[in-house]
Amino acid sequence: MSIEVDSDWWKTMFDEIYLLTDARSVCDKELTCREVDVICEFLPINPEHMILDLCGGHGRHSFELCERGFTECTLLDYSQFLIDSAKAQASQYNYSMEFIQSDARNTGLPSESFDHVIIMGNSLGYIHEPDADSRxxxxxxxxxxxQGWLLVDVTDGAAVEKSFNSNAWHEIGDDIVVGRQRELRGKQIYAREMVLSKAKGLIRDRTYAIRLYDAQSLSLLLDQADFKQVDVQTDFAPHRYKGDYGFMNHRMIATGQKR
Ligand SMILES: C[S@@+](CC[C@H](N)C(=O)[O-])C[C@H]1O[C@@H](n2cnc3c(N)ncnc32)[C@H](O)[C@@H]1O
Incomplete structure (x- = not known):
């Protein structure tokens, strides 16, 4: 049976269950450190710079940047749940940051306010409208x-297609089992995710769809927005152990500068 998807899935998917289902990628401090090492290696970044963590989720990259002495981080995400969770963690650890709940297509923020914008952890390709990512x-x-820089970290669609896995499951702790069924349709992956708690039963049965980019189409996306010096590296695989981490296994890092 073909997987049907509500086009607004991304507006409600990023909640406390996402922090469980994707914990192996987004709640692993060591992995986040490796990702932030890449940010610091690829961008001419210094502690006084204004950094926007766009689609930054629950703030893991901003927190790591704060710990490394970057004091001007702003986290923007659509999910109010993730923003609230980030605010709570920031106040616990005394990270001085700004938090904004908004749509990355139209943030409402003033022009020319940041030295760097980072879009980490495969946060493009969610919105049904074909021009959403270019917006x-x-x-x-x-x-x-x-002269500011953009860095985008997204799944490598060519690698995903090559190692396409239509069924995957993993366990989290003693209680949670996550099952994923996937269909590859052109340059999009449609997925159904079922999350079972051994104690409580079914806690999620939802579908989503993600548009895939390869190095060429990602480069074009930045070129068309008028970025210069666009570069795409395709061999970013930060997980230490083998496994099916969904869209987080094989990633590309694209950078471009505003002239
Ligand atoms: C897979 S998560 C990654 C989060 C974070 N960058 C990380 O690596 O932990 C994708 C995030 O993108 C956010 N997102 C997707 N589309 C968005 C949009 N149009 N505006 C703002 N946030 C968006 C989601 O709410 C979600 O938090």
Whole structure:
């Protein structure tokens, strides 16, 4: 049976269950450190710079940047749940940051306010409208100061297609089992995710769809937004152990500068 998807799935999917189902990627401090090492290696970043963590989820990259002495981080995400969770953690650890709940396509923030915009952890390709990702990249361009840099970390669609796995499951702790069924349709993956608690029964049965990019189409996305010096590295695989981590296994890092 073909997987049907509500086009607004991304507006409600990123909640406390996402922090469980994707914990192996988004709640692993060591992994986040490796990702932030890449940010610091690829961008000419310094502690005084204004950094926007766009689609930043529950703030893991911003927190790691704060711990490394970057004091001007702003976290923007659509999910109010993740923003609230980030605020609570930031106040616990005394991270001084800004938090904004907004749509990355149209943030409402003033132009030219950031030295760097980062879009980490495969946060493109969710919105049904074909121009949604170019609007997000265009908004990043608008928000950057002249000479500012964008860094995008997304799944490598060519690698996903090559090692396509239509069924996957993993356990989290003693209680949670996550099952995923996937269909590859052109340049999109449609997925159904079922999450079972051994104690409580079914706690999630939802579907989603994600548009895939390869190095060429990702590069084009940045070119079309007028970024210069666009570069895409395709061999980013930060997990230490083998496994099916969904869209987080094989990733690309794209960078571009606003002139
Ligand atoms: C897979 S999570 C990654 C979060 C974070 N970057 C990380 O690596 O932990 C994708 C995030 O993108 C956010 N997102 C997707 N589309 C968005 C949009 N149009 N505006 C703002 N946030 C968006 C979601 O709410 C979610 O938190």
């Amino acid at each position: 997000i990249i265009g908004e990043a361009f608008r928000l950057l100061r002249p």
